[in-house]
Amino acid sequence: MPKLGMEPIRKEALVKATITEIGRTGSLDVTVSQIAKRAGMSSALAHHYFGSKEDIFLAAMRHILTLYGAEVRGALATTTTPQARLNAILAASFSASNFRREAVSAWLNFWVLAQSVPEAKRLLAVYQRRLRSNLLACLRPLAGDRAEQVADGLGALIDGLYLREVLKSGAPDGAAAVRTARDYLAAELGRWEE
């Protein structure tokens, strides 16, 4: 009993199922059938809407990056001072929705994907540039010509905290991650009035 206008619904279901399955298995060794099953459809339909498995992965990646970007933008919109903006970026980066197990695992696996799929690499590079540019804008007034150095360090630190999250057992602790990042900033920028 086919309803019309299914395409966006199906696609979204597939994208979410992909992230779930990658998180569940902890790898990209996920079959289209598994994804399709979790999304409540046949694998043939998944191939119908996306051309290939790779396209499904890329769509999932875009989804995660879009969510993250939106959350950062939203948090940034309510702020004015550089300090508050830095805090907003950190809060968004380690928020419950972005720092949850599935998403972190997917993130790591997309990093791997980027090594063999140029489009995946491009997407990650976009994310990196945007983060860097956001950090730089906040840091310039606070760190002057050391801003670049600090931004690169903080960027790597954030990625490293994500990376380490996947090895931990137990619930993710975004607050602890934010504390570590804040500590870094406090050290780099000198005592820091919020």
Add this chain to the structure above:
Amino acid sequence: MPKLGMEPIRKEALVKATITEIGRTGSLDVTVSQIAKRAGMSSALAHHYFGSKEDIFLAAMRHILTLYGAEVRGALATTTTPQARLNAILAASFSASNFRREAVSAWLNFWVLAQSVPEAKRLLAVYQRRLRSNLLACLRPLAGDRAEQVADGLGALIDGLYLREVLKSGAPDGAAAVRTARDYLAAELGRWEE
């Protein structure tokens, strides 16, 4: 014309070939045949010496961790002050042999493996504990009760710098990574006399 005592030679060749192939493809989607071919033997022989593909991966992981551990230990042996020891750890972590493309790519992929293979997770946890304990020993006299905080931050930063290396194009720049890590320490510990 079988020479005896081939086992260790073959195994080492396979381990090295594994790292090369993982680095080349940027993923764990490497067939035993590819590995065996690069190591100059048939895939059947690879299965003969290692029981399974997973065992080959784990051996490769142990190899990388062992190399890294030996380099750190060697660098540490020639030092006395905490500052010099911290520098030694950083130098070893980003040395040409550990920070080369292949090794970094393998490292990332082992991180992924750790999510589905308990033994891989165990190995990485051992690495993390050792690094942490080494850092802590140096930091205690320099940072007092903030040592833990700084060690965790530095550990994550090191991993993050590795992670970011895989996205870069061009030759790896260990010196820049060391600079970033030193900068972090300098900020956390206050100006720092070497």
Add this chain to the structure above:
DNA sequence: GTTTTTGTTGATTGACGAGTCAATAAACTT
């Protein structure tokens, strides 16, 4: 009301890859 478009799946194809096995041969043991 027939044709076209959209949604959907079960069955099939075709490739690939991990792991096994039988067979062959050189070296050591007794």
Add this chain to the structure above:
DNA sequence: AAGTTTATTGACTCGTCAATCAACAAAAAC
């Protein structure tokens, strides 16, 4: 010299999986 252990591989099995296809159904367009 006969027997055992170690080294080695080509051929094979068996499973899995991405991708395709034929077929069916309902809505939309004409």
